[in-house]
Amino acid sequence: MSTQKESTDTEAVETAGVDYDRLEQLLGDAVIGRESHVNAEGFVVRADAVQDALGTLKEEAGFDHLSLLSAQEYDDRFESIYHLKKYDDPTQEVSVVVPTSRDHPVSESAEPVFRTADWHEREAYDLVGIDYEDHPNLKRILLPETWQGHPLSKDYNQEKPQVVTLEEHKNPIQDHQNPDDTDTMFLNIGPHHPATHGVLHVETVLDGEQVADVNPDIGYLHRCEEQMAQNGTYRYQIMPYPDRWDYGPGGLINEWAYARAAEDLADIEVPEYAQVIRTMGAELSRVACHMLAVGTFALDIYGDFTALFMYAMRDREKVQNILEDLTGQRMMFNYLRLGGVVWDIPEPREEFFEKIRDFLDDLPEALDEYHDMITSNEIFQTRCIDTGILDADTAKEYGVTGPVARGSGIDYDLRRDDPYGYYDELDWDVVTEDGGDNYARFLVRMREVEQSARIIEQCVDLLEEWPDDEREIQANVPRTVKPEADKEVYRAVEGAKGELGIYIRSDGTDKPGRFKIRSPCFNNLSALKEMSRGEMIPDLVATLGSLDVILGEVDR
Amino acid sequence: MALLPEAIGDLLGIGGTAATDFVAALLGAALVGTLMLTNTALAGPWAKRKITASFTDRIAIDRIGPAGIGQIIPDALRLMSKELIVPDGVDRPAWDLAPFIVAGSALMGFAVIPMGNGIHLADPETGLAYVFAMASVASIGLVMGGYASNNKYSFLGGLRAVAQNLAYEIPLVLTAASVVIFTGTLQMSEIVAVQSETLATVGGVAIPQWFAFVNPFAFALFMIANLAEVGRNPFDIPEAPTEIVAGYQTEYSSVYFVLFYLGEFIHIFLGGAIIATLFLGGPAGPVLPGIVWFMIKIWGVFMFTQWARSALPRLRIDQLIEIGWKGMLVLSFVNLLLTAVIVGVVQ
Numbered sequence: 001m002s003t004q005k006e007s008t009d010t011e012a013v014e015t016a017g018v019d020y021d022r023l024e025q026l027l028g029d030a031v032i033g034r035e036s037h038v039n040a041e042g043f044v045v046r047a048d049a050v051q052d053a054l055g056t057l058k059e060e061a062g063f064d065h066l067s068l069l070s071a072q073e074y075d076d077r078f079e080s081i082y083h084l085k086k087y088d089d090p091t092q093e094v095s096v097v098v099p100t101s102r103d104h105p106v107s108e109s110a111e112p113v114f115r116t117a118d119w120h121e122r123e124a125y126d127l128v129g130i131d132y133e134d135h136p137n138l139k140r141i142l143l144p145e146t147w148q149g150h151p152l153s154k155d156y157n158q159e160k161p162q163v164v165t166l167e168e169h170k171n172p173i174q175d176h177q178n179p180d181d182t183d184t185m186f187l188n189i190g191p192h193h194p195a196t197h198g199v200l201h202v203e204t205v206l207d208g209e210q211v212a213d214v215n216p217d218i219g220y221l222h223r224c225e226e227q228m229a230q231n232g233t234y235r236y237q238i239m240p241y242p243d244r245w246d247y248g249p250g251g252l253i254n255e256w257a258y259a260r261a262a263e264d265l266a267d268i269e270v271p272e273y274a275q276v277i278r279t280m281g282a283e284l285s286r287v288a289c290h291m292l293a294v295g296t297f298a299l300d301i302y303g304d305f306t307a308l309f310m311y312a313m314r315d316r317e318k319v320q321n322i323l324e325d326l327t328g329q330r331m332m333f334n335y336l337r338l339g340g341v342v343w344d345i346p347e348p349r350e351e352f353f354e355k356i357r358d359f360l361d362d363l364p365e366a367l368d369e370y371h372d373m374i375t376s377n378e379i380f381q382t383r384c385i386d387t388g389i390l391d392a393d394t395a396k397e398y399g400v401t402g403p404v405a406r407g408s409g410i411d412y413d414l415r416r417d418d419p420y421g422y423y424d425e426l427d428w429d430v431v432t433e434d435g436g437d438n439y440a441r442f443l444v445r446m447r448e449v450e451q452s453a454r455i456i457e458q459c460v461d462l463l464e465e466w467p468d469d470e471r472e473i474q475a476n477v478p479r480t481v482k483p484e485a486d487k488e489v490y491r492a493v494e495g496a497k498g499e500l501g502i503y504i505r506s507d508g509t510d511k512p513g514r515f516k517i518r519s520p521c522f523n524n525l526s527a528l529k530e531m532s533r534g535e536m537i538p539d540l541v542a543t544l545g546s547l548d549v550i551l552g553e554v555d556r
Numbered sequence: 557m558a559l560l561p562e563a564i565g566d567l568l569g570i571g572g573t574a575a576t577d578f579v580a581a582l583l584g585a586a587l588v589g590t591l592m593l594t595n596t597a598l599a600g601p602w603a604k605r606k607i608t609a610s611f612t613d614r615i616a617i618d619r620i621g622p623a624g625i626g627q628i629i630p631d632a633l634r635l636m637s638k639e640l641i642v643p644d645g646v647d648r649p650a651w652d653l654a655p656f657i658v659a660g661s662a663l664m665g666f667a668v669i670p671m672g673n674g675i676h677l678a679d680p681e682t683g684l685a686y687v688f689a690m691a692s693v694a695s696i697g698l699v700m701g702g703y704a705s706n707n708k709y710s711f712l713g714g715l716r717a718v719a720q721n722l723a724y725e726i727p728l729v730l731t732a733a734s735v736v737i738f739t740g741t742l743q744m745s746e747i748v749a750v751q752s753e754t755l756a757t758v759g760g761v762a763i764p765q766w767f768a769f770v771n772p773f774a775f776a777l778f779m780i781a782n783l784a785e786v787g788r789n790p791f792d793i794p795e796a797p798t799e800i801v802a803g804y805q806t807e808y809s810s811v812y813f814v815l816f817y818l819g820e821f822i823h824i825f826l827g828g829a830i831i832a833t834l835f836l837g838g839p840a841g842p843v844l845p846g847i848v849w850f851m852i853k854i855w856g857v858f859m860f861t862q863w864a865r866s867a868l869p870r871l872r873i874d875q876l877i878e879i880g881w882k883g884m885l886v887l888s889f890v891n892l893l894l895t896a897v898i899v900g901v902v903q
Contacts, residue, residue: 185708187708187709193801194797194798194801195798195799209712209873209874298869299798300798301869301870302789302868302869302870303789303792303796303797303798303799303869303870304789304792304797304798304865305612306611306612306789306865306866306867307611307612307866307867309612310612310613310614311612311613314613373867377868377869379790379868379869379870379871380869382871382872382875383869383870383871383872383875536872536873536874537712537799537800538796538799538870538872538873539872541798541799
């Protein structure tokens with residue numbers, strides 16, 4: 001929806017505080033149109049003025065967070081949408097829509113303005129087929145380099161199987177080994193390596209033990225999640241997929257990301273009672289995720305499946321048991337529904353609440369144990385303090401969010417800044433640390449567990465006292481959800497790893513026209529390069545661990 | 557007390573000629589070797605798992621035999637029956653020799669260790685020097701394995717092993733030298749004999765003059781340096797599973813892997829034996845026979861390494877070298893000087 005006609009759409013845009021007319025003046029003649037998305041106004045910008053437009057918005061209007069680039073193909077054009085936000089106030093959003101013609105899909109790259117556009121544009125090129133001019137390294141990112149065609153473009157043959165032979169990947173070193181440069185050594189860390197937390201391939205150039213350059217090579221776990229979602233109906237068929245993104249197990253938070261976007265798209269109100277259950281479930285998920293992060297980070301630093309890893313797993317297991325009671329599943333919850341949750345708290349309710357309270361009572365002691373054994377351990381401190389440093393400005397350049405950003409002193413948490421669910425009714429704090437190093441990120445996670453526990457406790461209090469006759473778990477949502485055609489929304493929630501956003505464009509059917517996932521791990525991982533250059537191999541491994549990437553979410 | 561080969565010669569009535577002495581020595585060596593290998597077999601597939609499990613709130617193996625101890629047999633069979641994979645481009649025979657050097661060198665060290673009850677193969681005047689020499693030969697095996705494997709991870713592991721051993725061997729030997737200043741001899745039996753004297757009597761209980769009591773500082777220093785010497789947390793840097801996969805042993809499988817694994821454990825026990833001999837009075841102890849006390853002591857050191865492994869983070873190689881050269885080396889020199897001064901004044 002990039003034409004002038006549609007910009008006169010009278011539908012109210014719920015974005016307080018952004019003076020779009022002033023922005024339009026600011027952008028000047030780069031703007032060729034205007035359109036309304038559910039979350040923000042969009043400016044249609046000439047394909048050769050992207051850097052100008054984004055630069056102006058960033059420097060002069062303070063939109064310093066390129067949250068997502070979503071690309072798609074229409075019958076008559078390709079379109080890239082840059083979803084911009086402010087780190088200070090993420091409710092202030094603006095979209096920059098860049099249409100390009102179908103026969104010549106070339107658009108100016110945003111990489112010189114936002115470093116994070118590097119990976120986003122590579123993905124758009126890879127899956128949709130838009131060329132970004134002036135991009136430093138425009139090659140495939142998720143699919144193998146030898147892949148033919150762009151799977152999300154309209155003329156791609158979905159039926160034709162493609163086999164990527166071993167021959168083409170026989171010697172991954174060949175391109176990298178410069179015979180004249182005998183001072184450095186190229187090392188493939190992964191895709192099968194004990195420290196990659198999944199299947200990640202880190203191309204590393206070493207100078208002795210020092211890291212001269214790293215380049216994360218992702219895509220080994222790409223499962224076409226976006227396309228699968230595009231082939232499912234809003235009402236029932238999409239919800240199981242989010243569980244497979246961040247299987248940390250942040251399933252409930254992932255489901256919420258989809259639910260939030262789809263509910264805004266289809267104007268569904270969620271009953272308060274369901275919101276409280278969602279909030280509690282999401283925080284339980286977050287605790288489980290952070291426990292996993294603590295355990296695996298200890299594993300990276302300690303170098304073996306030592307006591308700390310097992311302790312963290314033990315405590316995570318308690319959360320998993322609670323989540324299992326609530327949802328019936330340990331990982332693939334599929335518990336949320338559009339307009340609420342699938343069922344109420346399990347009976348007998350007292351027993352369930354008792355279980356949560358037991359867990360919450362034991363938690364401080366467990367955390368003390370971690371602080372005793374990990375954070376106050378001097379060897380641990382020598383290893384983590386001042387390694388893997390990410391300063392706040394670089395973090396913003398790379399669109400880093402979540403505990404990683406908060407470890408760099410960026411006070412950004414969507415639960416508070418862009419409230420959803422029941423968070424703004426509850427009493428809790430956003431945790432930040434200023435170190436920007438591995439230690440700070442670790443501390444942020446440990447302290448966030450405490451905050452999550454506070455939220456869970458308040459939710460349990462609320463749920464216990466909720467009157468019997470007001471326990472509405474689902475709004476009345478029609479069997480088939482069909483949002484109006486060409487309605488677009490981008491909504492994010494605060495996942496365990498950061499801003500987990502969903503962009504949906506409806507095409508008038510009961511399935512999304514375009515479904516795009518903004519993965520926090522994807523963005524956080526792209527900053528690895530900045531963090532680990534000049535460090536030793538052990539620090540590279542520790543830094544990767546402190547980013548807490550889940551490859552299922554990076555590759556989708 | 558007679559050394560073990562002589563005792564065997566006497567027992568069999570074959571002593572006298574060089575040839576029969578040689579046979580008796582071989583028999584004695586086989587006995588000691590078997591003893592240590594049995595300990596290793598117990599430690600590797602069973603005790604290590606059980607100890608780690610109790611540190612980490614788990615049960616570990618418990619299917620075969622009491623407390624799962626029978627697991628040793630199927631594990632041994634399993635390891636022996638694996639395919640020996642020889643990667644392309646390995647540098648043979650260096651690649652084949654490395655595991656034997658690692659396992660063999662540590663085993664050789666036991667030749668001069670007095671284990672009590674007459675189990676003592678040889679007692680040269682340079683016993684202590686010999687045992688350190690043998691323990692250090694293992695590093696050559698690690699470097700050979702790392703370099704010959706034609707694998708970058710192995711290569712890094714090999715480099716790390718050398719750097720680490722250089723950084724820690726010197727403090728280790730210097731600390732041992734402070735004991736030698738007390739005893740005035742390198743002969744192992746003498747070192748043990750000196751420690752059997754009484755240091756003090758507290759409430760009617762005689763405390764022996766073990767060097768752990770005489771100089772606890774040197775004992776602590778030696779224990780730490782020994783952790784690095786045997787490559788256990790926080791100093792398991794040459795292997796560093798989360799960083800360089802398995803370091804120098806990345807490319808080894810089947811029997812070669814077993815030999816590396818074995819070598820590591822024998823090395824830990826040799827470290828324990830050196831500590832027991834230098835600082836804990838060797839086989840000395842009340843009531844129980846000497847060999848039992850000796851085993852208790854080396855298992856105690858083994859437990860200590862396992863505790864460290866479960867509880868301590870790993871250092872980075874540059875940090876380790878810094879601690880080795882700037883910290884441990886200085887401390888061990890201070891210890892050596894102070895000991896020399898004190899011994900000089902007292903005598």
